[in-house]
Amino acid sequence: MNQFAFISLGAALLVGCSTQPMDWQQDQPVTISEATVTLKSTVWIDMMPAIGEGQDNILHGSLLLDSEQGLTPTLNVEVVSIQQGDQVWLIEGEAVELRTYSPNQWEVAFEWQVPxxxxxxxxxxxxxxDQGKKAWVVNKQVAVDKIY
Known part of the structure; x- marks a missing residue:
């Protein structure tokens, strides 16, 4: 019986560590760690011909996080999620670069091959x-620019 309880506890802990479900219908801004955060997204595809490896459908992103209260240094960006129609792509880890311009404005930059x-x-x-709390901030209907 103790073994069953141990396995159940382990499964519950794993479920608790998973990504919080995404709500694409939520509005901006979102509040996390007493800071009200807004997101402004710019994404583009570089259409210039490149020498070497194929550069088709590499999406570049500059996602600006703004907060009048200041963003806490313990705030983390866990994942970038991109949705188009029924398709969803997740970008995380080393593919996401965080740049801080001021305590009130951060940029999340990425390059990712997305079809x-x-x-x-x-x-x-x-x-x-931040400190065990998670929240999604969403930008809807962002135009994909083409750079020539």
């Missing part, structure tokens, strides 16, 4: 975490 349709907008979500 999306550049003529259609995307929805972008960032999962933020």
């Amino acid at each position: 999306l349709a550049p003529e259609q907008p995307v929805d972008i979500g960032l999962q933020l975490s």
